[in-house]
Structures are given as C-alpha cells and as structure tokens.
Amino acid sequence: MKITTDVSRCIGAGMCALTAPEVFDQSEDEGTVVLLDETPPPELHAAARRAQQLCPSGAISVSDPEGGS
Template sequence: MKVTTDVARCIGAGMCVLTAPEVFDQSEDEGTVVLLDDTPPPELHAAVRRARQLCPSGAISVSDQGDES
C-alpha cells in the first residue's frame, strides 16, 4: 500500500488522525494532514482505507501496489 495526501485539499477535519494515528497527524500551525508513514504495514491497511473514506475533502489517496491486503 502506498498512501499520498493532498495538503491543499485538506480542511483539517482530523478524521484521518482519529482513524489511523500511526499513519496521519495534523500540523500544529494549520491543522492540515501530515503523513507519518506513506507505506504502512498490512495491519494498518484497513484503518488507512477507512480514513480515506471518512476524509470529507478527499485529501487521502491509496494505491495497493499489487498487494491483496
């Protein structure tokens, strides 16, 4: 899994941080998404996908890079 974020689209809702805090954080200055791990381990894939679904601005993208998890 490869995760990317678009800070320009982020509105700082924080759903990603609540859903997958090992992968996402928020900047202290603007409250926008900070990507902590762009290739999270398989045990976090479900949480990352859920964070993508919950993101109101669509600022999170996920590509599976051929893995099945």
C-alpha cells in the same frame, strides 16, 4: 499499499488522525494532514482505508500497486 495526501485539499477535519493515528497526524500550525507512514504495514491497511473513506475533502489517496491488502 501506498498512501498519498494532498495538503492543498485538506480542510483540517482530523478524521484521518483520529481513525489511523499511526499513519496520519495533523500539523500544529495549519491543522492539515501530516502523513507519518506512506507505506504502512498490513495491520494498518484497514484503518488507512477507513481514514480515506472518512476524509470529507478527499485529500487522501490509497493504492495497492501490488494488488495486496
């Protein structure tokens, strides 16, 4: 799994940081997404995908380049 974020699209809702705090945080200055782990371990994949689904601005992209979980 590889995660990318687009800070310019982020509206600072914070759903990512609440859903997957091991993977995402929020900037203290702007309130926008901060990616903590662009290639999280398998046990965090479900939370990262859920954060992507919950992001109201579509600022999170998740891909599985190897076709894994």
